[in-house]
Every structure is written in C-alpha cells, then in structure tokens.
Amino acid sequence: xxxxxxxxxIHTNRVLLNGQLDxxxxxxxxxxxxxxxxxxxxxxxxxxxxxxxxxxxxSRPVYWGLFITTFVFWVGISHAGIMISAILRLSQAEWxxxxxxxxxxxTVFSLLTALLFPLMHAGRPWRIxxxxxxxxxxxxxxxxxxxxxIWDPVAISTYLTxxxxxxxxxxxxxxxxxxxxxxxxxxALYTILALGWRxxxxxxxxxxVGGILLxxxxxxxFVSVHSIVSWDFAVTPAVEGWHSTIFxxxxxxxxxxxxxxAVVTMMALMRWLWKWEDFIxxxxxxxxxxxxxxxxxxxxxxxxxxxxxxxxxxDAPELELRDMQIxxxxxxLLFVTFLFTGYIIPVGMWLQKSVRNNIALMFWSSxxxxxxMWLERFMIIVPGLxxxxxxxxxxxxxxxxxxxxxxxxxxxxxxxFLMLLFSRFFPLVPLFEQKESQTFxxxxxxxxxxxxxxxxxxx
Amino acid sequence: xxxxxxxxxxxxxMVVDVDKCTGCQACVLACQAENNVPLNLQDxxxxxxxxxxxxxxxxxxxxxxxxxxxxxxxxxxxxxxxxCEPVCPVFATYHNNEGLNVxxxxxxxxxxxxxxxxxxxxxxxxxxxxxxxxAFRNHLNPxxxxxxxxxxxxxxxxxxxxxxxxxxxxxxxxxxxxxxIQTACTQACPTDALVFGNFNDEDSxxxxxxxxDRHYTLLPHLATDPNVVYLAKxxxxxxxxxxxx
Numbered sequence: 001x002x003x004x005x006x007x008x009x010i011h012t013n014r015v016l017l018n019g020q021l022d023x024x025x026x027x028x029x030x031x032x033x034x035x036x037x038x039x040x041x042x043x044x045x046x047x048x049x050x051x052x053x054x055x056x057x058x059s060r061p062v063y064w065g066l067f068i069t070t071f072v073f074w075v076g077i078s079h080a081g082i083m084i085s086a087i088l089r090l091s092q093a094e095w096x097x098x099x100x101x102x103x104x105x106x107t108v109f110s111l112l113t114a115l116l117f118p119l120m121h122a123g124r125p126w127r128i129x130x131x132x133x134x135x136x137x138x139x140x141x142x143x144x145x146x147x148x149x150i151w152d153p154v155a156i157s158t159y160l161t162x163x164x165x166x167x168x169x170x171x172x173x174x175x176x177x178x179x180x181x182x183x184x185x186x187x188a189l190y191t192i193l194a195l196g197w198r199x200x201x202x203x204x205x206x207x208x209v210g211g212i213l214l215x216x217x218x219x220x221x222f223v224s225v226h227s228i229v230s231w232d233f234a235v236t237p238a239v240e241g242w243h244s245t246i247f248x249x250x251x252x253x254x255x256x257x258x259x260x261x262a263v264v265t266m267m268a269l270m271r272w273l274w275k276w277e278d279f280i281x282x283x284x285x286x287x288x289x290x291x292x293x294x295x296x297x298x299x300x301x302x303x304x305x306x307x308x309x310x311x312x313x314x315d316a317p318e319l320e321l322r323d324m325q326i327x328x329x330x331x332x333l334l335f336v337t338f339l340f341t342g343y344i345i346p347v348g349m350w351l352q353k354s355v356r357n358n359i360a361l362m363f364w365s366s367x368x369x370x371x372x373m374w375l376e377r378f379m380i381i382v383p384g385l386x387x388x389x390x391x392x393x394x395x396x397x398x399x400x401x402x403x404x405x406x407x408x409x410x411x412x413x414x415x416x417f418l419m420l421l422f423s424r425f426f427p428l429v430p431l432f433e434q435k436e437s438q439t440f441x442x443x444x445x446x447x448x449x450x451x452x453x454x455x456x457x458x459x
Numbered sequence: 460x461x462x463x464x465x466x467x468x469x470x471x472x473m474v475v476d477v478d479k480c481t482g483c484q485a486c487v488l489a490c491q492a493e494n495n496v497p498l499n500l501q502d503x504x505x506x507x508x509x510x511x512x513x514x515x516x517x518x519x520x521x522x523x524x525x526x527x528x529x530x531x532x533x534x535x536x537x538x539x540x541x542x543c544e545p546v547c548p549v550f551a552t553y554h555n556n557e558g559l560n561v562x563x564x565x566x567x568x569x570x571x572x573x574x575x576x577x578x579x580x581x582x583x584x585x586x587x588x589x590x591x592x593x594a595f596r597n598h599l600n601p602x603x604x605x606x607x608x609x610x611x612x613x614x615x616x617x618x619x620x621x622x623x624x625x626x627x628x629x630x631x632x633x634x635x636x637x638x639x640i641q642t643a644c645t646q647a648c649p650t651d652a653l654v655f656g657n658f659n660d661e662d663s664x665x666x667x668x669x670x671x672d673r674h675y676t677l678l679p680h681l682a683t684d685p686n687v688v689y690l691a692k693x694x695x696x697x698x699x700x701x702x703x704x
Binding site: 123238385 | 517568678
C-alpha cells in the first residue's frame with residue numbers, strides 16, 4: 001500500500017520549514033481575522049462573568065447546556081494526540097509519522113480550550129480555584145473527592161502535562177535544526193528552546209527513550225480522561241439518559257472517532273495551505289480512513305447499546321425521553337443529522353478506495369464526523385435535563401442564546417488561531433520523523449541483494 | 460442511614476398531607492418573604508428561572524367535565540441519602556447532624572452540578588444578581604443571607620428559625636418542645652397540610668403522622684430516603700389503598 005518515494009533531506013528541510021523561514025502570504029491576514037474573533041470572544045466571556053450567567057439561555061432544570069457540550073467536544077478532540085502518537089507509535093504504524101506533531105498539538109490546544117469551558121460556565125469562576133487546588137487545610141475542608149468534578153481537572157491537567165512534554169521532546173531535534181538556520185532574535189529563541197541539542201547519539205537515544213516512556217505512561221490517560229468526563233453524567237441517577245454504566249467506554253471510543261477525524265481535517269488543511277503534497281500523501285489519508293471505519297463502527301455499536309439499555313427496562317420516563325430525543329421536533333431533525341453526519345455519510349464514503357485517496361472528500365467527510373459528534377454530546381446532555389424526572393410540571397425547553405453560539409464559534413477560532421501562531425515558529429510536520437521514516441525505507445545493495453539500510457533495534 | 464438518624468438529638472422533617480392541600484400558595488408566599496427569595500417577575504417565568512423554594516405543582520386528573528385538580532407542594536426533601544451532596548466539588552452542600560441538607564453559600568462556586576443531581580428539581584441558581592424594588596428593601600429578613608449571583612440556593616427548612624428555637628431551648632436547659640419551631644410554610648398553611656417537627660421524638664406530631672397508612676415518599680425508587688413524608692390524597696371515588704404520586 002505504501003508507495004516509497006525518495007525525498008532527499010535538503011528538500012525535506014526546505015519544504016517543511018516553509019512556515020518558519022518563509023512565511024506564506026495568507027498567514028498574517030488569517031491570524032489577524034482570527035485574532036479579532038478571539039478578542040470578541042474573550043470580551044463576551046468578560047461580559048458574562050461581569051453580568052452573570054443570565055446572559056445564556058440556561059434555565060431550570062436545563063442547568064448545563066452548550067458550554068458543557070462544547071467542553072466534552074474539545075476533550076473528545078484531544079484524544080487525537082494520544083491515539084496517533086502513543087498507540088500508533090507503540091504499535092509501530094509507520095504512516096503515523098507526518099501527523100504525530102499536528103495531532104499532539106491539537107491535543108494540547110483543545111485541552112486548553114476545554115479547560116476554559118467549565119471555568120466560564122461556573123457561577124463564580126473566580127472561586128473555582130477552591131476545587132482545583134486543595135484549600136484551607138486548617139479548617140479541615142478538603143475538596144469533595146467523591147465529585148467527578150474534582151477528577152476532571154486532575155485528569156485533564158495530567159493529560160495536558162503529558163502531552164506538552166511529549167510535544168516538546170519531539171520538537172527538540174527540529175528546534176536544533178531551526179536554530180542552525182536562523183539569525184537574530186529567532187536564533188536566540190531557538191537556542192534557548194533547543195536545550196543544547198546537537199544531535200549526538202546520546203541525545204538521540206535519550207530523546208527516543210523519553211518519547212517511548214511518555215507514550216507508555218500516557219496510555220492509562222487514554223482511558224481515564226474521557227471516562228472521568230463521562231462520569232460527570234453517569235453518576236447522576238436523577239437524570240434519565242445520563243445514568244448509564246456504558247458511558248465511560250462509549251465516550252472514549254466517541255472521543256477517538258472525533259479526534260482522529262479532526263486530525264484528518266487538519267492534515268488536509270496542512271497539505272493545502274503549506275503545499276506539503278510530498279509529505280502528507282493520500283496513503284496517509286487512506287490509512288486513517290481505514291482506522292476510522294473500525295473506530296466509527298465500534299462507536300455506533302455503543303450508540304445502539306445505549307439506546308437498547310435505555311428502552312430495555314421499559315421505564316416510562318426513560319421511554320418518554322427517548323421518544324422525544326428520536327421522534328419529536330426539533331430533536332428528530334438533530335437525531336437524523338447526528339446519525340447521518342456521525343456515521344452513515346462518512347463511513348459510507350470511506351468504504352470506497354477512491355474516496356479514501358481523495359483529499360477534498362476526506363476533508364469534508366471528517367468535518368461531518370465532528371458535526372455529528374458535537375450533536376451527539378448535545379443530545380446526551382440537554383434532553384435528559386429538559387425532561388428530568390417524572391415531575392412534568394418542571395419540564396423545560398432550552399434555547400441557547402446568541403452569546404453561547406458565538407462562544408462555541410469562538411472556541412473553533414481560538415484553536416485555529418493557536419495552531420497558526422504555533423506554525424509560525426515551529427514546524428507542524430516533524431522533520432526528523434520524516435527523515436527517519438525515509439531512512440527506514442531506504443535499502444542498499446550488497447552484492448546482488450538489496451537489504452534495509454538500517455535495522456531497528458527494538459524489533 | 461437509619462442508625463445515624465437515631466443517634467441525633469434532632470432529626471428535622473416534614474409531613475405533607477396532600478389530602479388537606481388546597482393549592483392556595485400561602486406557603487409559597489410565606490417562604491418568599493421569610494427567606495429573601497428574589498421576586499419572580501414575568502421574565503423570570505418566561506425564561507424558566509423563577510425561584511420558589513417551595514412550589515405547589517398542579518396536575519389535572521381525568522377529562523372535562525369529570526376533571527379534578529390535584530395539588531402537591533414540593534420543597535427540598537432533605538434526603539438522608541441526597542444525590543446533590545456527593546457531586547458538589549467544594550462541599551457547598553452537605554448533611555448536618557440534625558438531618559438537614561444545608562447549603563453553604565460562601566463555598567458555592569456555581570457548577571450547578573447539585574441541581575442536575577437533584578431529582579426533585581428544588582435547587583435554584585441565581586442567574587442574575589437579585590434586585591428588589593426600593594420599597595422592598597426594608598422588608599428583607601435580617602436573619603437570612605441575601606444570595607448573590609452565581610450560586611445555588613434551596614429550601615433550608617427555615618434554618619434560622621430552627622437555630623433560634625434550639626438556642627432558646629438550650630438557654631432554658633430543655634429540649635425543643637414539639638411545635639415550638641415552625642417553618643414559614645407550616646406556619647402559613649391554613650389547612651395544616653404542612654407539619655414540621657422532630658422525627659427523633661416519638662411523641663411529636665410528625666412522628667405520629669408518619670405512621671399513617673397513607674404515607675409515601677417521592678421517587679422512592681431512587682433510594683434518596685427523604686425527610687419529607689407525604690400522606691396520600693383520600694379519593695372517595697377510588698378504592699382505599701390506591702395511591703398516587
């Protein structure tokens with residue numbers, strides 16, 4: 001499946017460092033436009049903190065809405081990094097190489113964004129430090145460790161720390177490379193960041209061992225982060241549709257589905273924007289699409305299991321809730337959109353080889369997945385609250401306010417903004433990974449036979 | 460849970476005789492005045508953010524002309540096994556040693572997780588800073604904190620009255636006498652449908668009423684073990700023993 005192409009190292013350096021050494025023309029205007037949106041978003045968040053959460057469309061009993069949905073969405077996207085760089089690294093999937101950094105970067109920025117949502121959604125964000133750091137031991141008031149909300153920041157900050165370290169370790173050789181190709185303040189910056197990288201065998205060994213160790217250490221996080229996020233909902237017996245034992249694996253596999261799809265979207269953009277056709281090739285899309293077919297089908301199985309478990313008990317309030325979620329306006333529209341964008345359209349497309357090798361179609365199908373996955377979270381969180389318990393007297397509808405929609409939009413702009421800013425200073429495709437994979441593929445002729453030029457020690 | 464309950468000196472609770480409730484809303488108004496609950500103007504209702512620590516739910520039973528209005532007052536059930544308590548990350552809501560589910564306003568950060576956990580939907584979030592018309596300023600109860608925006612609040616069983624009653628009794632070196640402490644809603648109820656008292660005192664009115672055959676608790680399948688006990692409506696048209704709720 002993998003076509004081997006010989007790309008020499010000089011070409012690799014020149015093309016992959018084009019974002020830093022030779023900034024594309026579209027970069028500055030795009031960053032300015034995104035920066036304006038980001039600034040407006042922060043201003044609106046400021047208004048919300050200043051005036052109170054009355055500016056949202058939340059009510060009683062729909063106490064959680066768009067913000068928590070978007071929080072879960074971004075935590076889901078963040079699973080891209082660990083899937084691509086840890087699991088595929090440990091399983092030695094060669095095609096992962098050009099996308100590892102982008103995936104890890106997406107993880108870091110989406111986690112940073114995800115963390116903002118519970119903060120801004122709290123009634124008194126300035127007091128939230130109370131449950132992120134243990135406080136006031138003198139009075140014996142610790143945070144409540146029974147609450148999943150305590151474990152959310154723990155899980156996310158662990159993941160964020162791990163991912164940042166991982167990103168940095170993988171960045172070291174490229175920082176050394178950039179240091180050698182820049183002058184002035186940039187040179188000074190890269191000199192500090194490269195931590196004295198000279199590329200000697202000891203440094204390479206440490207860098208490789210560090211990467212593998214971090215991948216292994218981060219594997220448990222792969223399971224824990226979204227499980228903990230799912231427990232925010234699953235431990236609540238009062239809400240029909242939340243109180244389900246399959247939420248942890250269901251959320252994890254959904255997160256992988258949306259995260260890997262986001263990586264596909266990003267790869268297509270990288271290929272178009274920086275003209276990296278030589279490095280991000282159709283075969284990479286093909287491999288990711290094959291992986292996604294499996295993940296998506298597993299996720300669909302969980303979706304149906306969730307519905308099955310819900311209706312199996314023939315519990316009247318639960319049946320009422322599912323009836324609304326699936327058959328009543330406007331939820332039926334959302335449900336159909338969710339099913340088609342989350343599974344039927346993309347997986348139907350990916351089953352064809354021609355689609356898997358078509359970058360534009362892969363871009364759109366992966367975007368569809370994330371629309372569907374956002375809707376999935378929305379459909380889990382809101383209907384359960386709107387139709388909470390048999391007290392029909394308190395049933396309510398939820399209509400998000402314009403401000404909430406803008407902040408959802410803002411979060412997309414914010415992540416893109418951070419990515420573009422990063423791309424100005426650091427290469428998005430790891431140069432050393434690219435060269436390493438090239439070397440692994442190379443063969444030399446000894447006598448009449450061709451043998452691999454290099455033997456991997458780990459094998 | 461039961462063990463814990465027996466060890467206490469006081470285990471405050473309420474009995475609601477649904478049969479006596481006429482749906483007059485006097486309890487709602489009394490609670491509003493006693494506990495400095497913000498005024499519910501039209502827009503609060505339209506946005507479904509109205510606050511009333513006790514509410515009278517009205518349900519219609521049957522078809523016109525054979526139709527009946529059913530009322531049921533619902534306030535915080537002060538569950539012994541409260542689903543709102545374990546989910547609060549900062550212990551802003553916890554169970555005290557008198558059987559009350561208490562809300563500590565100063566600790567609350569406003570995650571609204573407790574409100575999601577509460578199956579009775581009796582927890583209220585302050586979406587805005589509370590405002591009263593100028594004329595109402597001097598009507599506020601000085602014994603009760605005015606809650607700022609961004610925090611949760613709910614029925615406290617008029618804890619300020621309980622504290623005062625217990626303090627007076629302690630000063631006179633005696634136990635609280637049954638009926639000495641009244642919450643605002645029980646005091647205002649014209650038909651005595653709401654009765655407040657100490658479940659640990661075998662002779663108290665609530666303890667006796669709780670033994671009535673008609674007793675039930677709300678949403679028993681969730682095993683919350685509420686300290687509010689309801690007595691079912693007596694429906695002459697129906698056979699005895701059938702209950703609703």
